[in-house]
Amino acid sequence: MADRVGEAMLIGVVLLLGLSLLRQFAAAGPRWDLLDRLGIVIQWKFFGQAAIATNPSCFDDYHLLARRAAETGPGGWSELLWSDERGPADWLWNPAQRRHLVFMTELERLAMADTPPQPTALAYLTVLRLCLDRLRLGNGEALQFAIVATRGRGGRAVALRFISKWHCA
Amino acid sequence: MIGQAAALSATGLLLGLWGALSAIHTLADQDGWKDLGPLGWPLHRLRQQRSALRGFGDLVWTARGIVWLAGLQFIFASVLCWAPLTAAFAGLVVVTLLLSWRLGTDGADKMALVVGSGGLLQALGMAWGAPALTLAGICWSGGQLTIAYLAAGSSKVLLAPWRSGAALQAALSSYQFGHRGAAAALRVPRVAAAAAWTIIALEAAFPLALLLPAPALAVVLAGFFAFHLAIAAVMGLNTYPWAFASAYPSVLLLSQWLRGVLGLA
Numbered sequence: 001m002a003d004r005v006g007e008a009m010l011i012g013v014v015l016l017l018g019l020s021l022l023r024q025f026a027a028a029g030p031r032w033d034l035l036d037r038l039g040i041v042i043q044w045k046f047f048g049q050a051a052i053a054t055n056p057s058c059f060d061d062y063h064l065l066a067r068r069a070a071e072t073g074p075g076g077w078s079e080l081l082w083s084d085e086r087g088p089a090d091w092l093w094n095p096a097q098r099r100h101l102v103f104m105t106e107l108e109r110l111a112m113a114d115t116p117p118q119p120t121a122l123a124y125l126t127v128l129r130l131c132l133d134r135l136r137l138g139n140g141e142a143l144q145f146a147i148v149a150t151r152g153r154g155g156r157a158v159a160l161r162f163i164s165k166w167h168c169a
Numbered sequence: 170m171i172g173q174a175a176a177l178s179a180t181g182l183l184l185g186l187w188g189a190l191s192a193i194h195t196l197a198d199q200d201g202w203k204d205l206g207p208l209g210w211p212l213h214r215l216r217q218q219r220s221a222l223r224g225f226g227d228l229v230w231t232a233r234g235i236v237w238l239a240g241l242q243f244i245f246a247s248v249l250c251w252a253p254l255t256a257a258f259a260g261l262v263v264v265t266l267l268l269s270w271r272l273g274t275d276g277a278d279k280m281a282l283v284v285g286s287g288g289l290l291q292a293l294g295m296a297w298g299a300p301a302l303t304l305a306g307i308c309w310s311g312g313q314l315t316i317a318y319l320a321a322g323s324s325k326v327l328l329a330p331w332r333s334g335a336a337l338q339a340a341l342s343s344y345q346f347g348h349r350g351a352a353a354a355l356r357v358p359r360v361a362a363a364a365a366w367t368i369i370a371l372e373a374a375f376p377l378a379l380l381l382p383a384p385a386l387a388v389v390l391a392g393f394f395a396f397h398l399a400i401a402a403v404m405g406l407n408t409y410p411w412a413f414a415s416a417y418p419s420v421l422l423l424s425q426w427l428r429g430v431l432g433l434a
Contacts, residue, residue, distance in 0.1 A: 006294060006301030013290075013305045017312045024320040037274055038266065039282030044317035046276065046277055047346075048324025052336050059339040059346065083344035091402040095197035102208060102273050104345060129207035152342045153352055 016041060060149040062107040062161070066131040069142045069166060077146065080134050081107070103130065111147045111161035119165060128167060137169035170383060170425065173295060173303060176418035180288050180310070181253030183418075187281050187411035188246025188261050194408070195268065196238035202272070204232045210271075224376065230271040238268050255296060258289040258415075277412035283313040284415045291419075304426065313421030314416035315376050318393070322372025334361030341403065348403040371396075379424045380433060386424050390417045 019041050021030060035041040037131045062082035081103060088160055090097075109123040117124050131145045146163045150156035196363040202208050210231045217223045229238065245260040262285035274433045290306030293299070330336035333355070341347040355361040371393075378389045397410035428434040 002264070002297040002299035002393060003301060006297075006299035006305060007301070009290060009305040010301045010308070013309045013312070017308065017316065020313065020316050023191075024316065024324065036279075037270065039279055039286065042279050042283070042313065042317075044276070044279075044320040045324055046317075046321040047336065047340055048321060048328065048331070050328070052330055053328045059336075059343045061344045085344065085349060088407050090405040091398075091407050094405050094407050095194040096201065097273055097405055098275070099198055099208065100280040101275070105191075105273075120214070125215075126207050129212060133207060152339070153347075153349070 007127070015145065056136070057112075057151070059147065060151050062104055062111060063148050063150065063158075064103075064107060064145060065144040065148060066135050066143060068135060068137065069144065071140060074144070078135065080131060080145075083150075104126075107147050111149065113162075117162075119167075124164070128164070131169075132169060142166040142168050171418065171421050173291070173422065176348045176422050177288065177291050177295065179311070179418040180284060180291075180415055180434075181249040181257070183415035184249075184258075184261070184281060184284050184288065185246040185249035187277065187408055187415060188242055188249065188265070190411060191265075191268075191277075191281075191408055192239045192246060193242035195272070196243070199232065199236055199239070202232055202235050211270075212269035226271070229267060235268070235271065238264050242268060250398060253288060253292055254290060255292040258285050258292055261285050262289065275406075275408075277406070277408040280314070280315055280317065280412040280416060281407075284310045284412070284419070287311075287313075287416075287419060305410045307419050307422045307426065310419035311379075314413065314420055315379065315423075317413075318372045322369045322374070325365070325369045331365055333424065334358055334363070334365040337361050337365040337368070340432075346404050350402045379427050380431070381424070382428075383421060383425065386421060390414075390420065 018101055023036075023041050026032070032041065032043070036043055047167040051057070061083040063079065063083055065077040066080050069075065069078045083104075086094075102127075106126045110117050110121075110127065119125070119128070127128050127145060127147075131143055132161050135143060137143055145162045148158045149161050150158055198290075204211055214223045214226050214230075217226060228234065232327065242264045245257045245264060248254060248257040249261065262282060265278060265281055265285065269282075287306040287310030290309060291303050292306075294301070294303030294306060325331040325336075328336065330339070334355070335358075338355050338358070340353075341351040341355055355364060375389075375393075378386055381389065381430060394410060394414050397413055401407045401410055425434070
């Protein structure tokens with residue numbers, strides 16, 4: 001019995017490995033994404049995504065700015081998330097890395113969307129909630145956030161990629 | 170020659186180190202996933218289209234649920250560090266899947282899932298006296314790692330920015346993925362191109378290393394581990410070395426089996 005189970009599993013593993021090999025060069029779809037997340041048919045790219053060939057902004061750094069507006073008008077921009085040099089011990093201890101990656105992914109989603117994301121989009125709501133957490137609004141105040149991008153190091157020119165609507169608390 | 174039992178123990182130890190580090194990271198950053206925060210479950214349950222999944226998430230993916238899951242991940246990982254028990258492999262796979270579904274999945278998580286499920290098959294195969302099941306586990310872990318390195322190298326060689334070194338320069342010059350020292354070292358285009366081609370060649374040629382005798386393959390794997398450590402230092406991806414190294418014992422066993430089948434042993 002155990003031998004038969006083993007043989008069946010071996011055949012299954014070989015088939016899945018074959019699918020995995022094909023997956024490396026196949027276009028993505030929702031079902032493939034699900035199998036990828038389950039660790040069954042995984043696409044391993046490691047900076048080998050096809051978009052790198054055509055999109056020069058693939059390695060841009062995204063940053064989040066926000067500002068308040070009161071009766072006197074809009075205030076100045078505050079940096080809420082600004083990509084900068086990593087700490088010296090990050091190669092060993094980096095607990096915020098996963099959360100940082102999630103935020104960067106949401107910023108990129110908003111910045112790279114083909115059509116302007118609606119304020120009901122989850123990425124928009126996530127970023128808005130982050131801004132409201134960091135910038136406490138008073139009575140009658142409104143908040144607006146912006147996503148900007150820089151490229152490389154030294155003399156970093158800031159490019160506006162997305163600006164939100166005004167929101168009250 | 171490496172024995173199956175010794176290989177499984179080494180797999181458990183390395184995977185356990187990954188799991189413990191991942192769990193401790195999650196526990197240290199639990200405030201970032203609080204329910205009323207921007208990444209809290211009440212908001213992010215909207216991403217789940219099926220009500221059953223939302224209901225399930227209400228139980229396990231809240232801030233308290235994440236703490237419990239990370240605690241369990243730490244326990245299973247710690248057990249694996251001491252003994253490659255079947256239940257510990259199974260538990261780590263389940264908990265890692267639940268955590269990564271909620272917190273996001275990176276390459277280290279995926280490799281850990283592969284090695285965990287491969288280790289489970291190997292442990293069951295050895296416990297039941299089913300050599301085919303053990304081989305299935307070895308093929309799963311070792312095969313996926315081989316595909317990972319092959320895909321990493323071959324996908325890069327198809328991209329002009331990688332062949333010229335520009336992609337490597339851009340990645341290591343960014344603040345998200347790069348490092349001041351690495352950016353300075355790769356400022357010269359020829360140096361960047363040489364470094365890029367070295368990475369491409371080593372990754373794409375990895376499957377050939379399976380045909381090497383065990384001592385030579387061990388040296389190759391040590392080199393790749395050093396490469397992962399360098400990536401951790403430059404890019405801050407500090408869980409990757411342990412997740413990928415945990416597949417190396419299976420790669421050694423896979424190579425032994427392959428060399429036996431091909432008459433090279």
